[in-house]
Amino acid sequence: MTQDMDRSEAAQARDAEEHPAHGDYITHAKSIGSWMFSLDHKRIGILYAVTAAIAFLAAGVFALLVRAELLLPGETFLSAQSYNQLFSLHGIVMVFGFIIPAIPGFLGNFLLPLHLGAKDVAFPRLNLFSYYLYLLGVILIVVAMVVGSVDTGWTFYTPYSARTGPAVLFLAMAVFVAGFASIFTGINFIVTVHKMRAPGMTWNRLPLFVWSIYSTSIVQVLATPVLGITVLLLFLERLLRIGIFDPALGGDPILFQHFFWFYSHPAVYIMILPGFGIVSELIATFSRQRIYGYTAIALSSVAIAMLGFLVWGHHMFVSGQSAISSIIFSLITYLIGIPSGIKVFNWIATMYKGSISFKTPMLYALSFLVLFTIGGVTGIMVGVLAVDIHLHDTYYVVGHFHYVMMGGTVIALLGGLHYWWPKVTGRLYNEVCGQIAAFLIFVGLNLTFFTQLVLGSRGMPRRYHDYLPEFTSLHQLSTIGSWVMGLGLFLVLGYLLVSLFRGKKATANPWGGATLEWTHTGVRPDPHNFHRTPFVTRGPYEFDRIGASRSETVEDHRGADPPDVALNQDRT
Amino acid sequence: MKGHHIIPPKTLLKVFAALVALTALTALTAQVDIGAFNIPLALAIAGTKALLVVLFFMALKYDKPVNALFFGLGILFVVVFLAFTLFDTAFRGDLGNVGKEAILNTEGTGQGE
Numbered sequence: 001m002t003q004d005m006d007r008s009e010a011a012q013a014r015d016a017e018e019h020p021a022h023g024d025y026i027t028h029a030k031s032i033g034s035w036m037f038s039l040d041h042k043r044i045g046i047l048y049a050v051t052a053a054i055a056f057l058a059a060g061v062f063a064l065l066v067r068a069e070l071l072l073p074g075e076t077f078l079s080a081q082s083y084n085q086l087f088s089l090h091g092i093v094m095v096f097g098f099i100i101p102a103i104p105g106f107l108g109n110f111l112l113p114l115h116l117g118a119k120d121v122a123f124p125r126l127n128l129f130s131y132y133l134y135l136l137g138v139i140l141i142v143v144a145m146v147v148g149s150v151d152t153g154w155t156f157y158t159p160y161s162a163r164t165g166p167a168v169l170f171l172a173m174a175v176f177v178a179g180f181a182s183i184f185t186g187i188n189f190i191v192t193v194h195k196m197r198a199p200g201m202t203w204n205r206l207p208l209f210v211w212s213i214y215s216t217s218i219v220q221v222l223a224t225p226v227l228g229i230t231v232l233l234l235f236l237e238r239l240l241r242i243g244i245f246d247p248a249l250g251g252d253p254i255l256f257q258h259f260f261w262f263y264s265h266p267a268v269y270i271m272i273l274p275g276f277g278i279v280s281e282l283i284a285t286f287s288r289q290r291i292y293g294y295t296a297i298a299l300s301s302v303a304i305a306m307l308g309f310l311v312w313g314h315h316m317f318v319s320g321q322s323a324i325s326s327i328i329f330s331l332i333t334y335l336i337g338i339p340s341g342i343k344v345f346n347w348i349a350t351m352y353k354g355s356i357s358f359k360t361p362m363l364y365a366l367s368f369l370v371l372f373t374i375g376g377v378t379g380i381m382v383g384v385l386a387v388d389i390h391l392h393d394t395y396y397v398v399g400h401f402h403y404v405m406m407g408g409t410v411i412a413l414l415g416g417l418h419y420w421w422p423k424v425t426g427r428l429y430n431e432v433c434g435q436i437a438a439f440l441i442f443v444g445l446n447l448t449f450f451t452q453l454v455l456g457s458r459g460m461p462r463r464y465h466d467y468l469p470e471f472t473s474l475h476q477l478s479t480i481g482s483w484v485m486g487l488g489l490f491l492v493l494g495y496l497l498v499s500l501f502r503g504k505k506a507t508a509n510p511w512g513g514a515t516l517e518w519t520h521t522g523v524r525p526d527p528h529n530f531h532r533t534p535f536v537t538r539g540p541y542e543f544d545r546i547g548a549s550r551s552e553t554v555e556d557h558r559g560a561d562p563p564d565v566a567l568n569q570d571r572t
Numbered sequence: 573m574k575g576h577h578i579i580p581p582k583t584l585l586k587v588f589a590a591l592v593a594l595t596a597l598t599a600l601t602a603q604v605d606i607g608a609f610n611i612p613l614a615l616a617i618a619g620t621k622a623l624l625v626v627l628f629f630m631a632l633k634y635d636k637p638v639n640a641l642f643f644g645l646g647i648l649f650v651v652v653f654l655a656f657t658l659f660d661t662a663f664r665g666d667l668g669n670v671g672k673e674a675i676l677n678t679e680g681t682g683q684g685e
Contacts, residue, residue: 222649262657328656
């Protein structure tokens with residue numbers, strides 16, 4: 001196999017010699033304008049990455065401040081009002097500025113065309129437009145929250161939001177703008193997957209990352225418009241005094257929660273589904289095994305995307321919605337456990353008898369399995385009607401969704417970031433630092449959020465600025481955990497920055513991956529990704545056949561191209 | 573299938589005539605009171621008109637089935653959204669084991685306010 005890989009790399013080298021003037025996607029043009037107005041999906045991906053990283057840093061610092069205030073009972077350095085603003089800022093910036101756009105925006109953009117063997121996404125201009133809408137949305141969100149001192153939490157529930165003043169409307173408008181970025185990206189990706197696949201790239205040869213991004217895109221396109229409708233209705237109510245959500249005008253405040261969660265629950269799957277895709281790639285590559293149950297994993301992503309639309313009412317068990325509604329939503333919530341379980345078991349089965357190497361990305365993938373399982377199981381627990389009466393609005397819920405968001409999405413993103421770092425930057429990071437950071441983050445995360453599960457089950461309500469003395473030690477443990485996790489994350493930032501400028505040069509396929517971005521491009525991809533359209537003859541995890549497909553080997557590559565019929569085949 | 577299917581003007585005119593006729597039918601049926609069926613009938617006529625527009629003017633009939641699938645999916649999710657929300661609003665306050673009187677009859681206790 002090594003020989004095959006060498007031949008593949010030899011093909012890349014030969015190609016690079018043939019096209020010396022090109023440069024790769026980073027070196028071929030260097031002006032700021034060439035970045036800010038680039039239509040290249042890889043550069044747009046990096047724009048997303050930088051913006052999302054800034055949002056993550058800011059929202060992470062807000063979280064550290066919130067946790068620091070909770071180190072001691074009573075007011076320490078934040079007033080109750082500032083505390084409310086700070087946790088609202090943390091939630092809103094994290095959700096809308098970071099978690100929703102981060103994986104599709106950064107890795108989705110960067111990898112989707114490479115995984116499909118395409119030159120770019122279907123609509124490159126729309127792609128750039130999406131990025132600027134997202135940027136505008138994030139800027140508006142921060143301005144609205146700081147100037148208008150919004151303290152509603154990220155859910156904007158009435159009556160908090162009704163009393164907060166006009167800034168809430170402005171903020172809703174900002175979320176509306178960011179929402180359109182999400183819709184456009186979704187449309188772009190769906191069309192790209194349907195129309196831009198390389199010849200031979202059949203649906204069952206798509207890398208699982210593509211399946212997960214595809215499922216995510218469906219959710220983005222179907223759910224996000226409801227967020228837009230909600231905002232328009234809010235405007236109608238406030239400006240024209242038409243009663244929709246405000247009881248004083250004859251409206252129904254619980255209806256707002258229906259509208260909000262019809263978008264926001266599927267949004268949870270917008271956040272976690274791409275993470276599933278990354279983990280599938282990591283586990284396959286670092287176990288050197290064909291993924292076990294490819295079809296089951298691929299279709300369970302689609303099943304989760306669909307079922308995710310039918311469970312929003314489980315956020316509203318104590319809101320006063322009808323009992324029949326609660327029972328239906330609770331029942332469907334249990335069903336979500338099935339496709340999620342299918343994935344976890346298939347990943348474990350993939351590792352069975354594999355030659356596993358515990359590189360940093362694999363450490364994150366293994367962390368993901370543990371943390372996401374805790375997040376998922378605690379989710380089923382709060383989906384039980386009777387249990388939820390006790391746990392609703394306590395730290396248990398906070399712990400649960402942080403296990404999913406942080407332990408699931410962020411951990412998967414970190415794994416993906418490390419895995420594709422050599423492809424994105426052309427450099428290697430320090431492996432020892434990477435492993436230490438992964439360990440610190442794993443320990444810190446559990447310390448922070450497992451204590452919150454305990455706190456919540458003992459009755460500590462969420463969103464409170466103060467607490468009873470008996471909760472002190474658990475709160476302190478949680479705060480210390482947040483420091484450990486923060487240390488790990490800053491360590492990641494540090495060694496990745498060092499790697500960017502001083503890191504060792506990477507090779508084209510340092511991990512021995514079998515997807516097209518590893519086997520068919522140079523150290524860093526060219527501006528147009530591939531010198532020739534790849535002709536795909538094998539699946540994405542056939543590690544024993546790397547170099548065996550026609551355009552991967554020197555001889556075949558320099559021989560006849562695939563027949564025109566194959567190149568021009570109609571794709572659905 | 574390559575390119576766009578060109579729909580003959582004759583077909584378009586027929587669809588147009590059908591739409592006008594259905595509009596007239598809506599106006600006519602609005603004059604007659606058929607009780608509980610007033611709204612379902614109006615919706616059925618409107619739905620048929622929308623279907624004609626989508627199939628012929630928007631040419632979904634001549635497109636690949638996958639486009640119809642996506643269109644249908646969009647409609648399905650609107651139905652899901654409305655139906656599941658109605659499960660709440662239509663049955664709000666029905667607690668099964670508690671009679672309606674117990675909820676409504678709270679005057680003087682301060683709980684019903």
